[in-house]
Amino acid sequence: MLMIYLSLLETEEQKNKFEMIYHKYAGLMYHEACAVTKDHFLAEDVIHETFLQLIRIIDDVRVDNSKELAQFIKIITHSRAVDYVRKLDHVQPEEDEVLATRMAQTTPDPETIAVDSESFERIVNEVMQLSEIYRAPLSLKIKGYKIEEIAKILELNSQTVKVRLHRARKILLASLEESYES
């Protein structure tokens, strides 16, 4: 199966990079896809789609740091799996619902915030529960990817990436405000 994917790549460098990712992280991709789809055959479809996506963005994939690469592979597989399940279930993206409930629209962001261990724990949990459409661009931004790179990786418009980053920030800050109020 690897040979089929390699035939879609042009240079030796691209093929070597893809081959390394395939051998090292295919299992991680399968594990992540199964966690979302709960079905072996759907997970295979997700992996296939993710491999095709990796082929499209292979030049932008950073392989220097194996820990960050593993997280990157996990992010894009998870994102692809969520989109796949959503399409199968004909579910609309949840952006507008989140907007209606969690946004602090009028107050500007503070420059600094005082954080203790309890509020930090809360915000970490909030990140873990953050919707995939916000979490994926936020994770990639923190890893140092530029807006245009994130747009290419997640197959979004760069304006959509900026909007989702803005919303992710607002949701997490709103959660922190709630924790201080309580």
Added chain:
Amino acid sequence: MNHDQLQLSVDALLALAVTEAEAREMAELPSLNEMNRAFEPSTAFQARIERVIRKNDKKERRRKTRFYIKRTSTVLAASVALFSCVMLPVRAVRQAVVETFIEWRDKFSSIVFSSKDNAVTELPGTIELEYVPEGYQLQETVSFDRSFFNLKYTNNTTNYFSVSITVIGDNYVENVDNEHSQYYSLEFDGNQALWVACQDGSNFLIWNKDNLAYNVSGSLDIAELVCIAQGINFS
């Protein structure tokens, strides 16, 4: 409970929280070797991939033919629009420091504004709209690094429109569908704009002025979008 507090910038706090969340999730996973051992693609899957890739090759060849026909006609339209800019008065030509390109890709086009003048690094203010169609309310305001500003309006149904203004910087890229859309050149108030009419009834109006990229889009007809565009001001 630990009451010791740390003063952090918002960006630093979010970076720490995301990194911590990811580290915890990765720690809960089995080892890479265990996960690789558990992954055994079925032979049916392998056969399916080969069929999909062969089918994609045929589809790709057919799409390329349609793609080149469509690109030729749209490049002609864009060339007319750019050529008209050259025919403007000399003062306007000297001010045209932004070049416009359309890059055609598989399912979308990239509208690229490339600027040689990096003097503008921030938006001059927040956007105000002189004209808002009746029944529409402001739903969301997004600003990012003082280089991007977006307003989104909706009415009580699924109709919406959005106004975005972005500092071009070195370049600005707007990706728009080209599989199910028609492209036209349009002029209003001395601005040469690209009008993208989509099959689903939505429209995009994209242009640049004073090193800023403008995008007015939504489910309204083009006449309404032009009225909105004409009423954009900065406060």
